[in-house]
Amino acid sequence: MSKQEKVRITEIFKDRLVQILLGKFLSGEIRKLEPVYTEDMGYTYPIVEKIVGDPKAVSDFLKQLTDGGILKKELYDRTLYCPNCGSAKISIRYNCPYCKSFDVEKSSLIEHVQCGYIDTERHFRSKEKLICPRCHKELTKPDVDHRKAGIWCVCNSCSKSFDIPVPSHFCRDCQLTFTFEDASYKDVYRYTLSPEAGKEASLGWTMVNPIRQFLESNGYKVEAPGILKGKSGASHLFDVTASLTDEVKETLVIDIATATEDEVTEQPVIALFAKIYDVSPGCACLIAVPKISENGERMAKLYSIILFETRDPNQVISGLKTLCVKAMG
Numbered sequence: 191m192s193k194q195e196k197v198r199i200t201e202i203f204k205d206r207l208v209q210i211l212l213g214k215f216l217s218g219e220i221r222k223l224e225p226v227y228t229e230d231m232g233y234t235y236p237i238v239e240k241i242v243g244d245p246k247a248v249s250d251f252l253k254q255l256t257d258g259g260i261l262k263k264e265l266y267d268r269t270l271y272c273p274n275c276g277s278a279k280i281s282i283r284y285n286c287p288y289c290k291s292f293d294v295e296k297s298s299l300i301e302h303v304q305c306g307y308i309d310t311e312r313h314f315r316s317k318e319k320l321i322c323p324r325c326h327k328e329l330t331k332p333d334v335d336h337r338k339a340g341i342w343c344v345c346n347s348c349s350k351s352f353d354i355p356v357p358s359h360f361c362r363d364c365q366l367t368f369t370f371e372d373a374s375y376k377d378v379y380r381y382t383l384s385p386e387a388g389k390e391a392s393l394g395w396t397m398v399n400p401i402r403q404f405l406e407s408n409g410y411k412v413e414a415p416g417i418l419k420g421k422s423g424a425s426h427l428f429d430v431t432a433s434l435t436d437e438v439k440e441t442l443v444i445d446i447a448t449a450t451e452d453e454v455t456e457q458p459v460i461a462l463f464a465k466i467y468d469v470s471p472g473c474a475c476l477i478a479v480p481k482i483s484e485n486g487e488r489m490a491k492l493y494s495i496i497l498f499e500t501r502d503p504n505q506v507i508s509g510l511k512t513l514c515v516k517a518m519g
């Protein structure tokens with residue numbers, strides 16, 4: 191992955207909603223993001239709707255992630271929408287090419303192999319049996335003594351016959367009849383996490399999971415990512431929040447920053463400080479993967495942010511053990 195690509199992906203990862211979706215991919219809750227079809231709504235992505243809150247925002251959200259190289263899309267289906275009301279409740283109609291009526295009766299053409307007579311099934315039908323109208327022999331063996339020779343349509347409106355009807359569409363919501371030419375015809379995709387983004391995100395994830403397990407086994411209630419409300423009324427997102435009680439002032443918050451170059455800049459320290467200034471948690475940690483700039487280190491000290499510089503979650507855990515002992519003692 192080029193440096194630019196990495197910067198771009200890291201930038202998109204900062205979005206809270208993107209993080210929630212990524213978490214679902216990385217935990218295996220989503221392997222392939224597939225659309226769900228309902229008659230009322232057509233194709234939707236309920237999991238994504240839940241994350242972004244607004245069903246109308248889903249397609250832009252997925253497009254942003256696809257354009258950004260986070261998700262890979264693959265054509266799943268193509269679907270029709272009514273050009274008038276946008277409904278997906280569309281039926282197909284097969285019409286008479288002469289008078290356009292959809293009151294068309296479809297039947298199979300049958301050929302009696304022995305005598306070569308071809309007619310619609312109706313003319314062969316005699317109660318339960320098929321009898322050739324020309325030579326009066328009974329047809330008993332499909333594909334041997336008789337075979338299907340295509341279809342034949344008869345229009346109940348104008349009585350004309352034809353073999354190829356003309357399709358049109360009917361909107362079951364607004365009753366509009368329209369042709370393919372006028373229809374909204376949209377691609378529907380299935381999405382997977384791109385390997386590059388997956389690799390990048392899983393670093394954060396391999397860090398988060400062991401930490402979560404450690405904290406939970408010590409009785410903490412852990413959210414990752416976790417949202418806490420600040421004094422200003424704004425909600426802030428942390429990579430991990432953990433608490434023994436419901437008191438925010440006793441909550442532990444953790445952010446993880448991955449270096450886009452060889453070290454993490456002071457930027458995530460400043461971002462974390464802005465959040466803890468508003469939220470006032472009991473304790474704030476920043477994990478810099480793999481290490482932090484001098485400036486960042488200085489600022490972390492100044493803001494009383496506990497700093498871990500490592501790729502190894504176990505180092506963070508042993509640091510947290512000391513913290514927890516202090517907190518409990």
Ligand SMILES: [Zn+2]
Pocket residue numbers: 272273274275276277361362363364365366
């Ligand atoms: Zn309609």
Ligand SMILES: [Zn+2]
Pocket residue numbers: 286287288289290291345346347348349350
């Ligand atoms: Zn007709």
Ligand SMILES: [Zn+2]
Pocket residue numbers: 302304305306307322323324325326327
């Ligand atoms: Zn015959």
